[in-house]
Amino acid sequence: MTSETFLAVCLGGVVLGALYALMATGLAVVWTTLGIFNFAHGAFIVLGAYVAWQVGNANADGAGFLAGAGACVVCLFLVGVLFHWLLVKPFERKPNVVLLSVVTTLAGASILEGLTNLVWGPRSKQLDPIAAGDAQWGGLVMSRNELLMIALSVAILAAVGAFLRYSSVGRSMRAVAQNREAAQLLGLDVARLYALAFGLSASLAGIAGLFIGSIRFMTPTMGAEPLMKALIVVIFGGVARFTSPIYAAFVVGAVEAFSSYYVGLYWTPAVLFALMIVVLMIKPEGLFGKHERSV
């Protein structure tokens, strides 16, 4: 393996890592705050990509990239709040809420997938790249689109991290995540904060979908794969800190890139799932986790 190939594989891993970090952080926000896994996260990603395409793309409404991204974020936020209200809130107080929410969010994912199929049809589409052309340093070539994607992902994650850490709403969300009853006693509006967490998570999923749509073809059924990847990342890294899934995302991205190179494209997912099972068996709280759940 030459150094150029090595660097190219590394860069591929970083691109994947940035994508996975966005998807996994969204999933982790809901998991840590509400204590449930949202199996509709993949459907959110797909919906985000389609909304951005509908509003922003030149061959649809053509309002431009920024308008598309804005519509995607706002729309997904609302969908997230709606999902929380319809699919999670009715079961919040039941003892088996974890199982029930798995079932309802799976069902919600089916509904979203069906609706996406009805509205946009099964034919594959592609978003216009955010920036055209390639950037070049020495022998290293990389598309501007991917470069921008990495930068934007890092910026968005930093913003979300700062929001959770410094803003009063973000701190309230973390308080609810740590101890729901105590937070409620202090006068925090738990229902609203839960809805907010769901909305935030869905918006992050929408942005991830936007990025995926700009580098791959999108179809209404493509949600399962990113959902599984986000699951792997969250389990791999754990959710002890806000940054745990982000580190894990880049590790998983690198593993995937190298494993695709060495083991082959078909075996890569198998390797990742085997890795996930091993982590769950040995350290269920994740590689970067201690035995707790909180942002």
Added chain:
Amino acid sequence: MRYDPPFRHTAGFLPALGVLALLIVFPLVFTEAHARHLMILVFVYAIVAASWDLSLGYGGLVNFSHVALFVVGIYAYGILAKTLGVSPWLAIPAGGAIAVVIASVIALPILRLDGIYVILVTLAFSQLLYQIVISQSGVTGGVGGMVTLPGLAIGDYRFIRDNRIGYYYVALALLCASLACLYTIVKSGLGRAIVALRDNKYYAMARGVSEARTRLETLAASAFFAGIAGAFYASYIRVASPDAFGLGMLTLTLSMLLAGGIGTLWGPVAGAFAITLLSEAIADYGSWRTIVIAAIIIAALIFYPGGFWAAIQELREFFDQARTTTLARWRRVVGRAARERMLGAKETMIATRFGAVAVADAGGAGAPILFIHGNSACKEAFVHQFEALARDHRVIAFDLPGHGVSDNMDPEAAYNVPAYAEIAEAVLAKLGVASPAVFGWSLGGYVALELAARGNVAVAALAIAGTPPLNVVPDDFAAGYDPDSHLVLAGKRYFSPREARDFAGAATAPLSPGSAHMHKTFGRTDGRARFFMISQIGVTDWPRQMRMLREGKIPFAILNGSDDPFLNHDYFRKLAYGAIWTGAPHDIPGGKHAPFFNKPELFNEALRAFLREAASGRLARADDSAATRPAPHPASPREDAGRGEETAP
């Protein structure tokens, strides 16, 4: 202590037989291939859903690789029957066996995991299986799958011919066999261990149930049926495709489980039937199909978490209510003269706060004595006492709520011991009886104890039979009663005819002309009265009754049958009594649970002797007769919760 009759003796046997007969006749009536095809799909899905329920519903173990094990069965059949040329008839059970092996591998990492982690690991495994299948295209055909698998045939007769009638019956047979096996498992020790681990894991483990072993056996058992169903499905559609690994098939099967009702055997079968037909009916609407199925899942979970099964149970309760209410009203009018002749007493209806109760009052100037009957019985249980005692006593008896010809009442409010005691107070007040002697039998014994302990009625003498006084519930329940399988029926909501006969026979006397009236009554009893009496056992202040007995201000006698099958007679002897006739519980020789009914002469003689002695004032420990009325106690069950101090050293 459990009541576990074979399936042919349960209430579900006849309906199941009826449905089976319908299913056997079905393909003879509906001869076109499509109707039979749908039913074959229903059968396959029913096997998958019902076997999934063993781990998900009964075990509370959310195994998301179950559908993947179904696909394992499909591929096992494909590889064995097509690639290796094994006979399809052998490949189907082999599919089940291979699924068991894979399930055991999956089970190993989740033996000690909980909750969401079980879901995640099993989901990861099913994705891992999917990736392995599509990456091994040399063996499995990759994404394209395998086609033209061999179908089932005997000799030259291929089962697909004659509009698939062969497949129909094979599928039906597989479904019946699977359900029979699952039913056996659920009723076996393994089944009870599975449920125990779901309901109270640490208690079950403390009682020696191995969690890891039970989980392994559960997953292996449920995988076997999924594998068989998969292999049969492959032999039927003759295609093996990896699509079924996706979340769509998982959601569909899950919707059958949830719509049917989890934790039941028949619910998923009904769910498979309904969802398959619905899904077929809207098959032409493309994406709307998945949307509707998903919406059904959500709606079922929000509005009807119990699924069809709960609906069937509600329907059953509705019909049982209608039946028992009508019977009570009908018999109130029709059998009245016969009953009055039987007891030699007028029957009147007395309105209470809860509803109307039927009271038989022999009248007369003698000292009044009130008889309170037991669970599922009626006031005519005391027919021999009316005959023998009516000359010297004013004999009174009434039907408890939901029993005899009394009204069915609000189950939450009326079907518990304190409410029964309150009704007894109301009856006595209405009849103008101030200080009666009270005899209570079995459940009625608790009512009598409660009536005396409440202190609103000055009980002159108190006697019980078949009633172990309780202090700590439910612990004393286990100590005071003997494990008898029919005793479990005391809290069962619905009786099959056989169960009514068994319980009536064990509690009163085997069916004979003399006990025919009692047997008739057991079937009329409001099932909710039994169920709520047991489930609301905690509303009674049991320690207060025990204190009352210990203080001994009321003359007291225990007149058990010496051969009572339900009682632990040693328990009675160990309790501390303040004042008890003959100094110890008096056993009626040869008497069963209802000694006054089986051995009326001996019983009446003993009761008379006790009443005489009680009237002489020698029995009670109190200083003067005015103090026979116990001081009302504050109704605090905690006050005297110290366990064990009642038992003599």
